[in-house]
Amino acid sequence: MSVVLGMALAVIPFTTLPAASAVPGDPMLVQLGSDPAQLRQFCYSTRCGDEEWRRGSALAPSLSFQGKRKGRPTLPGSQRWISLWAPARPRDHTASYSNNWRVGTRYHVDALRDGPTRLGLQLGAGYRLAPLNDDGIDHRGAVLRGAVDFGHRINDRANWSQRIQFEAGQDGSTFVKQSFGLDVSLWPEWTLESDFQIRHRETGQSGSESAESTLKLRRRF
Structure with a gap:
């Protein structure tokens, strides 16, 4: 059995189609159909077989590919309806402080600040630890402090400033300091x-x- 199968495999590759005279029809077509090797065309191109699927290929000008991947679709309700940015700072603020001569807290509000004239008010309370000649009463104890800051821009080269500072303590002790300044x-x-x-x-x-x-001439480096 194995000998018959081996002879069959050896003979089949050498078998050919019937001769052109045995098949009816046009002799030229019959000759081409009887020898499929003549239908093959020689190819001298070095392009790959999948060239028509590449981007920018002349074989497939209708194909288009996007370079960037599409983002994930947004879900309903996740969009931003209002986008606001407020760079303005608040007009008032509070602060606590401590130093070698006083501890306390203060509240400050800017009544005017957006124009050529500015006005600030400050009020606070604390405890004086030690007297200071240029800042408050001359003995220890609880104090009430406040200040009024006023300024005005006269023109592009001149500015006027004024500050009134006060402090009141026990036994009717008071301290008031007024400062006036002009910078040109x-x-x-x-x-x-x-x-x-x-x-x-x-x-x-x-x-x-x-x-x-005081009168000073200052130079900026």
Whole structure:
């Protein structure tokens, strides 16, 4: 049996189709059909067989591919309906402080700040640990403090500022300090600064006043 199968496999590859005279029809078509090897075309191209599936190929100009992957679809209700950005800072703030001569807290509000004129109000309470000649009453104890800051831009080169600061303690002790200042820009790097201060201190039935002024020419490096 194995000998017959081996002879069959050896003979089949060499068998050919019937001759052209044995098949009816046009002799030229019959000759081409009888020898399939003549239907093969020689190919001298070095392009790959899947060239028509590549992007930008001349074989498939209708194909288009997107370079970026599409994002995930947004679900209903996940869109932002309003997008706002508010760079403005609040007009008021509170702060606690402590140093070598006083501890306390204060509240500050900017009444005017967006125009050429500015006005700030400050009020707070604390405890004085040690007296300071230029800042408050001259003995220890609980104090009530406040300040009024005023400023005005006269023009592009001149600014006026004024500050009134007060502190009140026990036994009717009070301290008031007023500061006036005028800054004038002479050149881009040079500024003329003037300052005038008046201090009033009152303790019981006695009181004292002092004043001083300064004039400085400052250069920025």
